[in-house]
Amino acid sequence: MLLPWFIVLIFTLVDLQICVAENSCTFWSSAGSVVQHGSSFTVYCMFNCKCKGSMYSDGPDTPLSPKQLNSTTIYLNVEGITEKRTYGCRCNNHEPKPLCLSQDPCGLDISPGYPPDHPKNISCVYEISNNETGVVNCVWDRGRDTYLQDHFVMWMRAGNHTETHVLHESSKGTENLSANFTLSTSVQYILVWVRAQNVLGSVESSIVNYTVSDIVMPSTPVLAQPECSSRNCSIRLRQFDVTQTLQIQFRTEQQQQWTTHPDSVVSMNSSVNIWSLEPYRLYHFRARSKFSTGLWSPWSSKLSSWTQEEAPAHALDVWFAPGPAFESMKIYWKESELSISKGRNVEYKITVYSRNLSFSINVSADVKSWSVPFCANCEVTVQARNSKGLSPPAKITTHQRKAETLLDVRAKSINSTVAISWTKPETAATAYVVEWFPEGLMLEELRWVRLDQNHTRVVLTDLKPWECYEGAVNAFSNDSLISRSRFKQTATLESVPETGPSVEKQVKGDEVTVTWMELPRLQRRGCITRYTIYLENHENNPAHPKLFSVGASHRKHMIRGLSPALYSLWMSASTAEGEGPPGQKIKFYIEEDNQLYPLLMIVFAVSMISFVFCLWKSSFVKQRFRQFFSCLIPDVPDPANSKWAKQCTKDGGKMILQLQPGNSNLINEEDETILVNVEIFKQRCDTYTPTNISPCVPSPTNLSPETELTTLLYPALTTYIKSFSHDSDSSDHTQTSLDTNTTISYISFHGMGNLDSYDQEEEEEEPVHFFPSLNIFMEPLELGEKLTLDAVKIDCSDFFQNA
Incomplete structure (x- = not known):
């Protein structure tokens, strides 16, 4: 029973060994791995084991849909391929008991391409190495890119001798290809052609016939270091053939094009002088040569050299600007071009000339401006200095700014x-x-x-x-x-400002002073034309603020006459394109002025006093005032009807008033008699004695030493006496004083007065002055038939004059 199973196991192991030893599949193409660009072909995949297979392109992630050819083979038709592709297949193990243990995929890379083009434009150059041999170098155009690996073969035939140069492969592309080979100088003619091939085919170029003398070229010349002065450079060659012609080119560092020197050299020991160069310039030189026939050699490597300096021949371009407050003047100059400076400036010399001032100063070459003291009609010169000397002076005078505006700019x-x-x-x-x-x-x-x-x-x-x-x-x-x-x-570009100015305020009384700074340059966005101040009253129509327009050159504005309230203030700036956004808003408060009320009261009081004083000058007002306040006015006796006045008329208008010694404070220790001249204006005295006053003062004849002073000087009695100076006691003066148009001064004799000695006054010829007793309730008296109050006039001018 065990034998049959053992035989089956043996055969199974043998089959597995055969399956593992082989690949799981085989892949091939009907056109091979290299195909014509844009062609169509078929790819096949045959599985060596019993499995379920699949096909993909450029990786398993891109599955394809192949067709089944038979139980072991699948295939796919590819059409119009234009780029390299990779096709593959694999065996999928989906069965419970696979019969094949190998799962490795298989595949094939397909490369599309073109067959080679015919090589064309073959060009050969024969470069002499020495007197016996040289090298022939040929280049050709390979044509279009084949996208494949191409092989080229060049043949060269000199007489009956054919030499082949093989270029085994070249990189892909369209660049020109070249090949070279050695050729004896004795050869006069050569034939050359090129064969190109790849996996898709091969072609040959046409045969090109060359005469060697037409393609001969000398070697590249080697230049010695040039020797230069300020205007020319001398060029020499280290290697040179007497049969060669030399060509030299030069240019400066800033130039792009080369300039060819017209002279040619035909002697080995000769050198080439390049003239008409600029001083202090860096020049580059290169050269090439050729035989009497044939081609020019390649250009030599360039050599560089500086020409020497010269003293500057032209004055600097100088300008100036007045300094702050015209205390100084700033001089500017432009750095001259090399064609003007003719060297490297090492410094600048500034000289100031005037009647009272003259000095010079040297500044560094890095400086392009300098400030000098301002003086009237000064002449300032600026010169540049290099290693060879100074430039001509450039002049500027300080009074040049005094010019009228005549141009319409x-x-x-x-x-x-x-x-x-x-x-x-x-x-x-x-x-x-x-x-x-x-x-x-x-x-x-x-x-x-x-x-x-x-x-x-x-x-x-x-x-x-x-x-x-x-x-x-x-x-x-x-x-x-x-x-x-x-x-x-x-401005080249403009828009509205980006923001408004930042403002500061100073409040004083009912006014506010607004100050602000210029906007930063990046936020102006052009030329500022004006500023606008917005003032908002929070208590009176806050929705409509007041606007104040200020010129662009101002930085301060004062607003006056503000009423007490809370205010907000902000500003904006404008350009020609419009008004910008507002700046930061600030608030301030105007308070009431507490000192204004007392000042108004003082002004009112002064006005009322002035008004009352003006009214008091009117006699009508005073008369009305007396009528209303007559009860407060004391009765005044009528001097014209007193007994004393009647007695006075008997003595011719003069009386002697004698003060009795009774008070040591009023009179001296010795008895003295005081005489007072009394003038009676009317010779007729009416008899009238008021009932409410004391009798008239008795005449001096009735006075006795025992008479009391109080009787003579009764307080209620006021005596009006006109005082005369002794030097004016004349008839003429008396007559003049009787004129009714004469203003007469009266004095009031009230009670006990402090009187000086009359005898002393008579000796000194000085008049006696008495202080009048003024009553503001009494009007000036005018002279009439009786000596009444209405007839008495009081003139205070003498009082104020003699007081």
Whole structure:
């Protein structure tokens, strides 16, 4: 029973060994692994074991749909292949009991391509190595890219001798191929052709016949280091053949094209001199040669050399700008081109000339501007110095800025440039200087250009976008400035400002002072034309703030007459394109002025006093006042009807008043008599004695020493006496004093007065002055038939004069 099973096991192991030893499948193509580009063919896959197979392209992740040829073979038709592809298949183990243990896939790389083109454009050069031999180098065009590995073979036949040069393989592409071989100098003619082949076919070029003398070429010349002065360089060759012709080219570092020197050298010991060069320039030189027949040799490697320096032949381009407050003047100059400087500037010499000032200063070559003291009619010169000397002086005078505005200057932005145009002045100009600079940066970034008299327009380039520029056009007649005209602010690009100014305020009383700074340059976005201040009253129509427009050059504005309230304030800036966004808003409060009320009260009181005083000057007002306040006015006796007045008339208008000694404070120790001249204006005295007063003072004859002073000087009695100076006691004066038009001064004799000695006054010829007793409730008296109050006039001028 065990024998049959053992025999089956033996056969099974043998079959498995056979299956494992072989691949699981075999893959092949009907057109091979290399096919014609765009062709169609069929690929097959045969499985060596019993399994379920599949086919894929460029990896298992790209399955294909092959067809079943038989139980062991599948196939796929490929059409129009244009690129390299990899096809494969594998045995899938999906059965529970596989009969084949090997699962390795199989496949084939298919490469499409073209058969080679005919080689063409064969060109050969015979380069002489020595007197016996040389090397023939041939190049040809391989044609289109075959996308395959190509092989080329070149044949060369010299007479009956044929030499073959084989290029076993070349890289793919379309570049030209070359081959070279040695040839004796005795050979005169050669024939060359090329064969190209790959797996898809082979072709040959046509045969090219060369005369060796036509393709002969000398070796590349070797140059010695040139020797140069300021204007020429000498070129020599290290190796040279007497039968050769030499050609030399040169150019500067900045030039792109080479310049060919017209001279040729035919002698081995000769050198080539290159003339008409510029001083202090770096020149590059190269050379090539040829025989009397044949081809030019390749260019030699370039050699470089500097020409020497010369002293500058032209003056610098110099301009200037006044410094702050005209205390200094800043001189600018442009670095000259090499054609002008003729060397490397090592320093600049600045000289100032005037009647009272003269000095020189040397500055570094890196400096392009310098400030000098400002002086009237000073002449400033600037010179450049190199190793060979100084340049001619460039002159600037300080009074050149004093010129009238005669030119009609206009500035217009065009794309990223600005065109400046102007009219010619009446006085013929010989030159113009156009200057420009960013707004506010004249001393830092001043630029200018000089133009001749035929120009009336210039286009400014290399301007910063969104930058505001300003400048001027200066017209010169010889060295004198005849006109200077500024052009308005201009910018290549503009938009509204990015933000508003930051403001600060200072409040004082009912006014506020607003100050602000310029916007940063990057936020202006062009030329600022104006500023707008917005003032908002929170208590009175806050939705409609007041607007104040301020010029672009201002940095301060004062707002007056603000009523007490809470305010908000902000600003905006504008360009020609419109108004920008508002800046930061600030708040402030206007308080009531507490000192204003007392001041108004003082003004009111002064006004009322002045008004009352003016009213009091009116007699009508005073009369009304007396009528209302008559009860407060004391009764005054009528001196004209008193007994004393009647007695006075008997004595001719004069009486002697005698003060009795009763009070040591009023009189001296010795008895003295005080005489007072009393003038009676009327010779007739009416008899009238008021009932409410004491009797008239008795005459001096009735006075006794025992009479009391109180009787004589009763307080309620007021005596009006006109005082005369002794030097005026004349009849003429008396008559004049009786005139009714005469203003008469009266004094009031009230009670006990401090009287001086009358005898002393008589000796000194001085009048006696008495202080009047004034009553503001009494009107001035006028003289009438009786000596009444209405007849008495009080003139205070004497009182104030003698007080």
